[in-house]
Amino acid sequence: MPSDDDHEETESVGPIAIEPGTRITLYGGTAAWEGLEPAPIESVENPTLVLEDSETYEIGWADGDGMMHNLELRDVDGNVVDDLATELTSEGGDGQFLEFTASSEIAQYVCAPHEMTMIGDVQIE
Template sequence: MTPNSTDRRTFLSGVAGTLTAVSVTGCLGNEAEPDEPEPVVDAAESLEGDTDPETWRDVDEIVFDGYVGGWVGVEPPAIDRVENPTLVLVSGREYEITWENMDGVHHNIAFWDEDSEVVEEYSTDGNETVGMVETLAFEATPEMEHYLCEYQQARQIGSVRVIDD
């Protein structure tokens, strides 16, 4: 063997050893620190909003952007840029929820109870036009468990927490 072939063999062994170490460390690192879930919709920044009842006491209008990947909160500030945020509503209070179609996919919004039934016919017709806005006036009732798009139930769904005044 020539000196060059030994140097080359030593170099390649070193590279292989380094790559193996990096691969194992990367795998172990992922197991030791699992990734936190991230929003599906690029416009969202978080999956958790503020659910402190005091933050919601003066709220009577809720605004969402509607995407096939999820609802993104716009107003109140407690849900700004939160994907499928939990809504904290006061039982018996009147609210308006407004949403804008952001992707041209057919969406609507409805409130469902624990049996997956629409509560008090609180559901919009829906639309598939980018920029089109729908508003639903409703009264918060203890039966409300979820709000969702009835066309994208797996991704566009959030919880409702109804509290007493």
């Protein structure tokens, strides 16, 4: 368990590079998305994902807190990119994953009902 002195350091995790073809799995909790897989994002709240331009990825949530969630990929203006959004549901799983090609249009992944807390940045390189 981290000490209080370590707390600030554990909160400030920098951007995490994700290999092309990776399935990015999140836990849906109203306070934040929490990374489950791959290992570098495990237990990180709203991890900043660094993706390679024009490469394919999959992102979604497998489990949650029982509240209604969805996952949307949005641009800098908050608009959903290329209809990349899942339906609202209280159950995570395969239907809550999106396969997509990384592009500079994608800036964030968001849960629409909890967009103030369940929001993570996407950086395209």
